[in-house]
Amino acid sequence: MKAIVYAQAGLPIDDAASLYEADAPRPTPRSRDLIVKIEAISVNPVDTKVRASAQPPGERILGWDAAGVVAQKGDDASLFEVGDRVWFAGDITRPGTYAEFTAVDERIVGHAPKTLSSAQAAALPLTTITAWELLFDRLAIPEGRGQGQTLLVVGAAGGVGSILVQLARQLTGVTIIGTASRAETKDWIHHLGAHHVVDHSQPLEPQLRALGVPQVDHVISLTHTDSHYSQLVDVLRPQGQFALIDDPVHLDPSLLKRKSISLHWEFMFTRSMYQTPDMVKQHDLLTRVAELIDHGTIKTTIGQHFGAINAENIRRAHALVESHKAVGKLVLEGF
Structure with missing residues (x-):
């Protein structure tokens, strides 16, 4: 599958090697995982901080915000069905969402709002x-x-x-x-x-x-x-x-x-990192917020659409995040 990765921490974002396209194996689900086909992602400050400071052992896929469709389920996954449209913020200890497919524990996933596009939904989970x-x-x-x-x-x-x-x-x-x-x-x-x-x-x-x-x-x-x-x-x-x-x-x-x-x-990855007993609360709150959005109570916070999910566009989004001048969320959509 297509993925956008980095292999050397600390490179300036205008260096093409800071984020580049690579071929990666499609993930295999753990027992409570969903394999999600990514439709849209957003870029967060945590993405830029990890790229700047965390040296991976090989090529690492960043990104922890997405909307997409369930393509496969683990044996013990019960909260969703194949074909469901979902949104989530993922787990910082696992490969991220800058890829065509990603694996994510269903307990930190919610049904996506029905009234939002994938790009509008991807702006919100994290x-x-x-x-x-x-x-x-x-x-x-x-x-x-x-x-x-x-x-x-x-x-x-x-x-x-x-x-x-x-x-x-x-x-x-x-x-x-x-x-x-x-x-x-x-x-x-x-x-x-x-x-x-x-x-x-x-x-x-x-x-x-x-x-x-x-x-x-x-x-x-x-x-x-x-x-x-x-x-x-x-x-x-x-x-x-x-x-x-x-x-x-x-x-x-x-x-x-x-x-x-x-x-x-506050660190929103704590529950997923430590597999806390109340980890499913993130599923519950995403479900609740989707309802608030569909009732018109909450609006998407999308600020700017950066086009297709590719290395060049993600580098541009990282540069804006690093400038501290972004208003709302920066999203990308489609491969």
Whole structure:
């Protein structure tokens, strides 16, 4: 089968050897696996980080977001049938979705939304799982609750922020303040449902005070946590909650002590990496979000369509992700 791979970590994305096309064997299913024929994929920051830092023993297939059709099932797979249209974010320890076929455990797969195209659906799984787990597992904000509380989302115009703002607006009562520094990203966040937007390139506390919000109850930092950390601690109320997904080089947890602020890290691959007993929760939440989409409650976060799934187009998508200027999700469709 056709696949887009890398074999040497750390190459600049404008080097053709950073990602290239190769012939790979079609995967064989494990007992609870689905073999999915890939129709569309999206590119995420994790793709670029792995390419930059993880040296594979041979050729590695990246990509952990896709929509496609079930082509084969493992002997113990029972949640889907051959021919079902599905979406998923995969398992970082296994070969990815930059290929014509991929193997994925059915417990982290959902039925794709009926009202979305494959490209529109592929934009959502990884970021949706991340956002859902941040809100409802890590911060434990109850659905339908949170009235009178304030959530500050740093980097709200990116892939995770774009779905997180929608989930928080539609499923909770919290007041949402997103951060952005450009006119187009500010407009995007407002469009998705944020109550307010502040500029993270400027001091945060004066902007929040101008909104009548001297302190917030929850912070979710999605990018550049190093740059904003001390400010975020300052604007969090005592006994507030701080959640993040990026990899800050320096993060001093002692700054949280005086306010008894709780720290929560989110990594959506944890359940699949460790085969946790509640791994099927990712199947359940993808099924729930598909229903929300089909009822018009949640919108796709597709930002830009990069054309067919080939090495050149994926390299272009990686370059935009690495520029930190992407709005919404970057998708590719068809081989």
